[in-house]
Amino acid sequence: MISAEFRAVLHQLVTTPPHPAALGFRLDHVDTDGAVLAVPWREDLVGDAGSGVLSGGVVSSLLDHACGMAVWTALKTFQPIATLDMRIDYMRAAVPQREIFARTHVFRLTRSIAFVRGLADDGDPADPVAAVQAAFMLNSDGGRRAGANLAGTRP
Amino acid sequence: MTTAQAFADALAVSPYAGFLGVEAVSGSSDRAMMRFSPPLVGNPLLPALHGGSVAGFMELTATAALTAATQGTQGRPKPVDVSVAYLRSARPADTHARAQIRKVGRRIAYVHVLAWQEDEAAPVAEMTAHFLLADLDSTNN
Numbered sequence: 001m002i003s004a005e006f007r008a009v010l011h012q013l014v015t016t017p018p019h020p021a022a023l024g025f026r027l028d029h030v031d032t033d034g035a036v037l038a039v040p041w042r043e044d045l046v047g048d049a050g051s052g053v054l055s056g057g058v059v060s061s062l063l064d065h066a067c068g069m070a071v072w073t074a075l076k077t078f079q080p081i082a083t084l085d086m087r088i089d090y091m092r093a094a095v096p097q098r099e100i101f102a103r104t105h106v107f108r109l110t111r112s113i114a115f116v117r118g119l120a121d122d123g124d125p126a127d128p129v130a131a132v133q134a135a136f137m138l139n140s141d142g143g144r145r146a147g148a149n150l151a152g153t154r155p
Numbered sequence: 156m157t158t159a160q161a162f163a164d165a166l167a168v169s170p171y172a173g174f175l176g177v178e179a180v181s182g183s184s185d186r187a188m189m190r191f192s193p194p195l196v197g198n199p200l201l202p203a204l205h206g207g208s209v210a211g212f213m214e215l216t217a218t219a220a221l222t223a224a225t226q227g228t229q230g231r232p233k234p235v236d237v238s239v240a241y242l243r244s245a246r247p248a249d250t251h252a253r254a255q256i257r258k259v260g261r262r263i264a265y266v267h268v269l270a271w272q273e274d275e276a277a278p279v280a281e282m283t284a285h286f287l288l289a290d291l292d293s294t295n296n
Binding site for chain 1 (some may be wrong): 168169170171173174175193194195196197198199200201202203204205206207208210211212214215218231233234235236237238239240241244246247
């Protein structure tokens with residue numbers, strides 16, 4: 001069970017960070033089993049002009065973000081996390097001009113690492129366009145404060 | 156067309172490359188730059204670029220390098236799988252990438268991409284990817 005307050009936070013984490021907002025990400029569904037994110041089709045996000053197919057990079061962004069959402073859902077709280085590693089298999093090209101969905105879940109949570117899997121589809125979950133497996137570091141800020149990345153030394 | 160021209164063209168004609176602000180480094184056939192812009196940010200507090208911005212940039216660089224290297228001889232490269240390792244948080248700054256084509260076979264190519272910001276020796280991410288160059292079952296893709 002996810003509280004209304006936490007659901008509101010999760011919704012914000014999909015729609016307000018600049019990159020997801022610029023791509024038009026939407027939180028389609030979230031429960032304790034994981035998250036479903038969607039990215040609407042847009043002409044300026046196509047990889048090959050004229051193909052009408054969203055670039056693989058857009059699908060990568062959506063899967064990365066959806067994996068992060070699954071981690072917060074599994075943790076039942078918000079904390080800084082960082083993608084360590086992400087592997088995506090592209091099984092087929094998406095149908096031109098279709099919205100893409102990413103469905104992700106945490107299959108193992110340890111003290112330091114969350115292991116996440118998911119699938120992307122263009123409307124039918126039984127016919128995926130891509131699969132993802134990713135590992136996330138938990139509490140990734142290591143005590144670094146906001147703005148740490150702007151300082152002179154490399155984190 | 157020279158390989159460098161084909162590499163620059165492959166990025167210039169991609170709407171998504173335009174969205175990210177990705178362009179070829181002049182005269183190069185394997186190096187690209189993603190100019191910083193606020194929509195690339197994933198974590199506004201740290202602040203850090205979104206992992207998806209960096210992954211998308213590296214994927215575009217790999218695809219353009221392969222398109223340039225195989226121009227006219229093979230079909231459009233389609234990604235089969237990509238694997239990204241994130242090594243450091245990427246700052247709100249220009250990002251660079253270099254693609255290295257490790258193997259081009261008759262049907263499959265394997266590419267490595269390194270992405271960095273101020274120091275190439277301190278990369279922010281690495282990517283390896285397989286691409287399909289010629290599809291035997293063209294109805295399937």
